[in-house]
Amino acid sequence: MNGKSLTLHIGIFVVMLSATYLLVRFGGLSPDLLRAVPALFFLYLGVMFVFGALKKRRTLK
Amino acid sequence: MRQGIVFVTLLSGLLFYAPTAASQESFSWGLNSLRNAASAMLDWFENLSQQINEIANNEERRRITVALTDLSESMYGLEQNSRYLLEALERPSVSEGEVSRYISATESSLLDVRSKLEAVGLSLREQYRAGGFEAEREISSAFGSRAGFLYELKDTIRSESPVPNDLIQQGRATLEAISAANEELLKVIGSLQT
Numbered sequence: 001m002n003g004k005s006l007t008l009h010i011g012i013f014v015v016m017l018s019a020t021y022l023l024v025r026f027g028g029l030s031p032d033l034l035r036a037v038p039a040l041f042f043l044y045l046g047v048m049f050v051f052g053a054l055k056k057r058r059t060l061k
Numbered sequence: 062m063r064q065g066i067v068f069v070t071l072l073s074g075l076l077f078y079a080p081t082a083a084s085q086e087s088f089s090w091g092l093n094s095l096r097n098a099a100s101a102m103l104d105w106f107e108n109l110s111q112q113i114n115e116i117a118n119n120e121e122r123r124r125i126t127v128a129l130t131d132l133s134e135s136m137y138g139l140e141q142n143s144r145y146l147l148e149a150l151e152r153p154s155v156s157e158g159e160v161s162r163y164i165s166a167t168e169s170s171l172l173d174v175r176s177k178l179e180a181v182g183l184s185l186r187e188q189y190r191a192g193g194f195e196a197e198r199e200i201s202s203a204f205g206s207r208a209g210f211l212y213e214l215k216d217t218i219r220s221e222s223p224v225p226n227d228l229i230q231q232g233r234a235t236l237e238a239i240s241a242a243n244e245e246l247l248k249v250i251g252s253l254q255t
Binding site for chain 1: 110120
């Protein structure tokens with residue numbers, strides 16, 4: 001993961017967290033949704049990692 | 062699918078048998094760095110979860126406080142309407158229409174309190190550290206006795222007999238109970254806000 005993509009992922013996380021917070025605070029959604037954000041972000045990172053690895057493998061082939 | 066199985070088999074083989082191979086040192090160094098990276102990620106994840114949990118808890122507390130403040134306002138309305146009704150009953154010359162108006166206002170306040178208590182009762186009971194359990198019990202009890210008083214009063218008025226003094230005393234007692242329950246509720250709200 002290079003510096004550019006790290007910034008991108010952190011940016012996505014910040015946007016995801018802020019949007020969820022706003023939805024919970026003003027949209028009346030359950031605060032449990034906010035608790036699920038770190039797990040969802042890790043899931044997202046895992047999916048990105050697997051896809052990245054597969055892409056790299058395909059390029060090497 | 063087949064490639065994936067081969068990949069997993071190779072990876073497990075590497076993990077279990079590679080330490081016996083010649084490149085043992087570099088392998089254990091790689092394994093250690095992987096383990097360190099995983100533990101750092103886990104620590105970061107736990108830290109993040111704790112911080113976000115705190116935000117979610119604050120939001121839950123804010124919601125309960127708002128709902129309890131609404132309930133307290135309705136309790137205050139019930140208290141006021143009950144007081145007006147009792148004052149009207151104690152007056153020597155009062156029209157039947159005025160009494161029925163106060164009765165219907167008290168009934169509508171009772172319904173308001175009931176719907177809000179149904180919505181927030183469970184959350185209030187859960188705040189047992191802040192005295193929520195006792196407050197909920199007091200409110201329910203005061204609500205029940207106020208409703209009982211109203212039904213008795215309506216029966217008496219319907220039978221066109223004068224309102225007995227002990228019924229008015231009962232009304233005064235339930236009014237005190239409502240006031241005490243509201244004070245208890247305000248204490249719960251105060252302790253949730255600190």
